[in-house]
Amino acid sequence: MSIDQLNTDYGIPGHLTFAAGNGGFPMIHIDNGQAKALISVYSGQVLSFQPATETADVMFLSDKAYYAEGKAIKGGVPICWPWFGPDPEGLGRPAHGFVRNRLWNVVATSTTPEGATQVILGLKDTDETRAMWPQIFELAIAITVSTTLTVELITRNLGDKAFPLSQAFHTYFQVGDINRVQVLGLENTQYLDKADGGVEKTQVGGVVATGEVDRIYLDVTNELVIDDSSLNRRIRIKSSGSKSAVVWNPWVTISANMADLDDSDYQRLICVETTNAATDIVEVPAQGEFRLAAIYSVERD
């Protein structure tokens, strides 16, 4: 659909407009007085979220991100689905599934009675997706922009047998200085240390990065907090439908090796991911659905 047609059908005057962005991808610009946000229709991905009270974006978005068919956009809230991490069946399919690099559809836009702006994007199975993953599905992401950002990913199994699902909001948060950041809420939690051969360990105190961090935390029940003392703020992450969480920072070598990250980007990002990963695999029943949600909010001193 053309940008003009998207604006005619789904634009909300004064609050929500569509424009062609990098790579020609349709982008949704929201500015509703409570916050500004940028959402890519390609990949169904929030790229930017900034409450009116904030001077810095809550999201990290790489200046070197790819905006090209078939590539993932590095930053914001990438959607890993219907598997998190490497192909669970070892068939050589792409890591983190196949919806973070595909054009989604605009399903609906609206303003809530409280003045929040809501966007629903969707994706259905095609010949191409069924060749990779033989399931009949309908996927929707509901993104609600107010003083907080809510993302809810709804998986509907339209087939006649259950399927297993692992997934993530692989969210990239912007931080002022990684050396002055800790992630709270995971104290005494068991985790699989992917940067150390997958060994199971127990978290002691807050999570701080002093090297590569790539961990899957298990049995996560708390709200998580990114305590960023250089930007004087705490980002709160309240999740539902998830019992696991991933914390990732690429540190020096991986940042230098990733073409879509600047060498120094590890200093100003941390991924704290709401997941169904490792032992936290979900089964979506035939004709049933599963909802994964996260609410992101910012507090400052």
Ligand SMILES: O=P(O)(O)OC[C@H]1O[C@H](O)[C@H](O)[C@@H](O)[C@@H]1O
């Ligand atoms: O570069 P990507 O494919 O987006 O993946 C980036 C990272 O995602 C997750 O956090 C994984 O745990 C990491 O092992 C991976 O390197």
